[in-house]
Amino acid sequence: MxxxxxxxxxxxxxxxxxxxxxxxxxxxxxxxxxxxxxxxxxxxxxxxxxxxxxxxxxxxxxxxxxxxxxxxxxxxxxxxxxxxxxxxxxxxxxxxxxxxxxxxxxxxxxxxxxxxxxxxxxxxxxxxxxxxxxxxxxxxxxxxxxxxxxxxxxxxxxxxxxxxxxxxxxxxxxxxxxxxxxxxxxxxxxxxxxxxxxxxxxxxxxxxxxxxxxxxxxxTPPSDEKIRVAVLQGNIDQGVKWSHAWQEVTLQIYEALTRRARAEGAEVVVWPETAVPGSLETDPDFRARIEGLAREQALALVIGAVGVEPVGRDYRYYDSAYVFNSAGQEIERYDKAHLVPFGEYVPLRGLLGLLIGAVARGIAPDNVTAGSGPRAVGLPPPTPNGESSALDAPAPVPVGIPICYELLFPDLVRRFVASGGSMLLAITNDAWYGRTGAPYQFLAITALRSAETRVWTARAANTGVSAFIDDRGRVRSQTRIFERGLLVDDIPLRPGAAADSFYVRHGxxxxxxxxxxxxxxxxxxxxxxxxxxx
Known part of the structure; x- marks a missing residue:
């Protein structure tokens, strides 16, 4: 050479x-x-x-x-x-x-x-x-x-x-x-x-x-409808996140942040991916705490947790996002559709079984099951706070909830909006990356998803970077990594299918x-x- x-x-x-x-x-x-x-x-x-x-x-x-x-x-x-x-x-x-x-x-x-x-x-x-x-x-x-x-x-x-x-x-x-x-x-x-x-x-x-x-x-044409959204950053260390001793502490942290968000006028509060250190299906105490919090604060909650379904004598696990209304009722669940190889499932598990304990500790002891595919879910009509809001409409507000790795795939995120989503509530757990460039690189990826779809994104990350990103891909506010906190902002909604970008319509x-x-x-x-x- x-x-x-x-x-x-x-x-x-x-x-x-x-x-x-x-x-x-x-x-x-x-x-x-x-x-x-x-x-x-x-x-x-x-x-x-x-x-x-x-x-x-x-x-x-x-x-x-x-x-x-x-x-x-x-x-x-x-x-x-x-x-x-x-x-x-x-x-x-x-x-x-x-x-x-x-x-x-x-x-x-x-x-x-x-x-x-x-x-x-x-x-x-x-x-x-x-x-x-x-x-x-x-x-x-x-x-x-x-x-x-x-x-x-x-x-x-x-x-x-x-x-x-x-x-x-x-x-x-x-x-x-x-x-x-x-x-x-x-x-x-x-x-x-x-x-x-x-x-x-x-x-x-x-x-x-x-x-x-x-x-x-x-x-940008002004939007007649806005929702006041909060994203929470609990900053739970990945090394203790799944320990039994930290379950109560984690819940208390997110309950306190939720109350702070409500005090700042939030109508929707978004917790990060797998923020709940347990299963809402198999642990009635966890579910009761979440339901009670939604009722107490009279707001909608979007919460990342492990989804569990019994299959005979075994269980099927999902990386899920749950939507609760202000009455404490679970009204939607979205299951992550594009999983992380070697993080949430192991390809050729029979041949690569030795790697499971090393790199597949993710969120479940066995393969996570993929959801059926991206779709908009309905945020519930609103909290009776006496103020005019988009959530006062009788129909739920459709939103997309991409979970972590899904944000890397533009066509997948596009389908959240093509199916009606008027904004993106992105949840992720970037604690895995440590203090490297990955959280910031991932934030840049998320910004492209907002620009492509021309909708706002509220991004809730366990240890950061949590952010609000506008419909042109500009980061309007963001947290520091590895600090506990929250962000609250008024998010304009996409005014309808007529406002879909060329990319949303044609991919x-x-x-x-x-x-x-x-x-x-x-x-x-x-x-x-x-x-x-x-």
Missing amino acids: TRGRAGWLAGYLVSSFLAFPHPLGGRVIDLGFVLAWVAPACLVAGLRGLGPASAARWGFLASLIAHAAILHWIYVVTVVYGEAPVLVGVLAPIALAAYIALFGAAFGAGMGLLELRGRAGPFALAALWTALDYLRHHLLSGFPWAVLGYAQHQDPALMALAPIAGVFGLSFVTVLGSLGVGASVAAMRKGRRPSLESLAACAAALAALASGAVISAQP DVFAWACCGAAGAALVLRRRSEGEAKA
């Missing part, structure tokens, strides 16, 4: 890592709005001129190192809280990074194939990159962490494209602009004029940014178009090559 090629690949490693938020010296360093534009150009420059096989190898290695660094928090999940051996903690982020690196290898191979026939221009490579991002959301159940588009969560112009093309649109424009500028600069350094395609790529990226800037400058059509364009470019290359050989 030449020194120049090594330098470009090193630039890709550094810019990829720093494009996502990481804590440093008591502050969160988040440079994605700059470095996300740098990483694709560095990678392509580092792979340029290699054949498909060699480019695949170097693409795999570069992606492996970059994502192993980004995913270092997996060590905390597995060793600190999962009680896995240190070796498992070291290998786990490498294994996940290797999965992601397969897509880096595919990008390198695809680039090499396109380059053989002179088709590796910015548009084809941006489509290929975006298509692989899309596949990473789906293959082998998907693990779409650190997708390039999320690094742009601070850019209002790019975020304005999310309601149309989703996070994949942000990835495409970022790669297109990066490669267009990179190719133009490289040509000028060699004393040549930039190609028409590289100039067109720059122009297209600038046009997308300009369009996004115009859209983002438009005021990942832009990503599908990129898949088609990338596939066509590769097929056309092969046909041209075959005709040339003939």
